[in-house]
Amino acid sequence: MKNKIIAGNWKMNKLQSEAKQLIEELKPLVKDTENTVVICVPYTDLALAVEMTKGTNIHVGAQNCHWKESGAFTAEIAPSMLVEAGVEYVIIGHSERRTYFGETDATVLQRTTAALNAGLKPIVCIGETLEERNSGRMEEVLERQILKGFETITAEQLKNIVIAYEPVWAIGTGVTATDEQAQDAIAFCRSVFAKKYGKESADELYIQYGGSMNDANAKALLSMPDIDGGLIGGASLVAKKFADVVNAYKK
Ligand code: PGA
Numbered sequence: 001m002k003n004k005i006i007a008g009n010w011k012m013n014k015l016q017s018e019a020k021q022l023i024e025e026l027k028p029l030v031k032d033t034e035n036t037v038v039i040c041v042p043y044t045d046l047a048l049a050v051e052m053t054k055g056t057n058i059h060v061g062a063q064n065c066h067w068k069e070s071g072a073f074t075a076e077i078a079p080s081m082l083v084e085a086g087v088e089y090v091i092i093g094h095s096e097r098r099t100y101f102g103e104t105d106a107t108v109l110q111r112t113t114a115a116l117n118a119g120l121k122p123i124v125c126i127g128e129t130l131e132e133r134n135s136g137r138m139e140e141v142l143e144r145q146i147l148k149g150f151e152t153i154t155a156e157q158l159k160n161i162v163i164a165y166e167p168v169w170a171i172g173t174g175v176t177a178t179d180e181q182a183q184d185a186i187a188f189c190r191s192v193f194a195k196k197y198g199k200e201s202a203d204e205l206y207i208q209y210g211g212s213m214n215d216a217n218a219k220a221l222l223s224m225p226d227i228d229g230g231l232i233g234g235a236s237l238v239a240k241k242f243a244d245v246v247n248a249y250k251k
Contacts, residue, residue, distance in 0.1 A: 004222055005162055005206050005229035006246045007038035007061065007123060008236025009091060010045070019045040022239050023052045029243035031057060035229070037246055038089050039236070040123070043077060050086035061089030061123065064097060067110035079118030090115050091231075093149065094125045095168045105148035112149070116157050123162045123231065124149065125210070126189065130169035139188055146192045155197045163207040164231040165189055170211025172233060176221075182209045183224040190226055215244035222249035 014022060019041060030037050040061035041049045049060045066076035082090060092115065093108035108124065115122045126145040128138045142165075153161070165186050170177050177185070186207050194202035209221055210231030221227055235241040 001225065001251060002206065002228055003251055004035040004249050005038065005208060006035050006242075007040055007089065007091075007162075007164075007208065007229070007231050008242050009040045009063065009094070009210070009231055009233050010042060010236060011063070011096070011233060012042060013237055014042065014045055016045060016048055019048055020052065022237070023049060023058070025239035026243060027053070027056050027058065029239060030246045033057070033246050034251060035246055035249065038123075040089065040091050046082070046085050046087055059088045060086065061091060061121075062087050063091045063094070065090050065092075065111060065115055065118075065120070067107070067114040069114075079115045079120055082120060083118050087120065089121045089123055089162075091164075092122045092124045095127055095166060095171060099168075105145055108145075108149040109151055109153070112153065112161065113157075116153075116160055121160050121162065123164050123208070125164045125166050125231070127164075127166040127168050127171075127211075128185075130167075133167065133169065138185065142185065142189055143192050146189060147196070150193075150196070155201045158193075158197055158201055158205060161205070162229070163189065163193075163205060164210045165207055166210035166231060168211075172212070174212050176212040176214075176217050177209070179220045179224050182221055183226055186224075186226040213245060215241050215248065218245040218248035 038059045065079045092111045097103035112122045128141045132141045206228040208229040208231050209227050213230045214235040
């Protein structure tokens, strides 16, 4: 099994003073892990997070980027702006972006491509809604999100991408997918990637689970053979809770 990639998705939380306190608390708590630790913070906290994590094992990510390098796109952020700020990762296609901000598989592909071209590591989110799962369409939805969202992505590019499988019904709801549900869905996603890129590329690919993952359930989820990490929302807002997820799994 691989070491894990544990990423915190702060979403629209933490003023700079709060971010400062959280990062300060987090640093000593995660310093001994062999897992990769990422915090994806609001744009306004990026500079602070990059500065505060210099020389530590904590990597910094943003939560979105645009596909153009510059231009008349009010309120958008170009990938090169993130790189210049010292950012390494960027979340793309989170279900909240898909639900509230019109994100589609096509825009996910554009953003992912631009992020890769700038040298960022995209964390690309996929996942089905409850209605899609209950109507037996989970596999169809995941397959479409992968085939369309990665249509022009090469095997070489895939090496710099992390996938986050996040069933929409488990995000922020307190309902976690069971270990088996998460394992089965992620194994299915890996099989779709294997069909497109070959088994070796699919096996190397990091696929995280996300959706109400916390200190209580992380160990069991991260022990499943196909789950290569977690994308953590609510529990990443408290240093001790996030650190417990980071430290829940040792190879
Ligand atoms: P949650 O969010 O852990 O609060 O469910 C996960 C996510 O949306 O990335």
